[in-house]
Amino acid sequence: MAIKLENIGIAVRDIEAAIAFFTDLGLSVVGRDEVSGEWASTAVGLDGNHAKIAMLRTPDGQGRLELFEYLHPDAIETTPTLPNEIGMHRVAFSVDDLDAALEIAARHGCRPLRGVANYENIYKLTYVRGPSGIIVMLTQDLTKS
Numbered sequence: 001m002a003i004k005l006e007n008i009g010i011a012v013r014d015i016e017a018a019i020a021f022f023t024d025l026g027l028s029v030v031g032r033d034e035v036s037g038e039w040a041s042t043a044v045g046l047d048g049n050h051a052k053i054a055m056l057r058t059p060d061g062q063g064r065l066e067l068f069e070y071l072h073p074d075a076i077e078t079t080p081t082l083p084n085e086i087g088m089h090r091v092a093f094s095v096d097d098l099d100a101a102l103e104i105a106a107r108h109g110c111r112p113l114r115g116v117a118n119y120e121n122i123y124k125l126t127y128v129r130g131p132s133g134i135i136v137m138l139t140q141d142l143t144k145s
Contacts (some may be wrong), residue, residue: 007064015069080133092137
């Protein structure tokens, strides 16, 4: 059986803010829609499912994020995920310039959880709290600099 990762889906409280954050980091919007109806309720397992969705793609064309903002049923606010909690953890991106990526994140009010780490002079990396509390890992390969 062949298997391929299609995308990572993330529920957000404000789809426009999330799109702005991820497109500023370099992803591009490849599609937007509003979904509802029996098929959407069946697929997702929520009666009356109605959501705004956007599909974003990384510049290399290999990675995709599907963002969705629930219109019905109402979205449920949760405490932001901590790095050591079981379940969906984070989304990670390699960047050419971590400092530039952090400047972009800061324009969206997103800062590192603690700081920027250096792993054996191979990688510089950090976790930032992105829109809707999403943990976003940003890493720069120092061997390519």
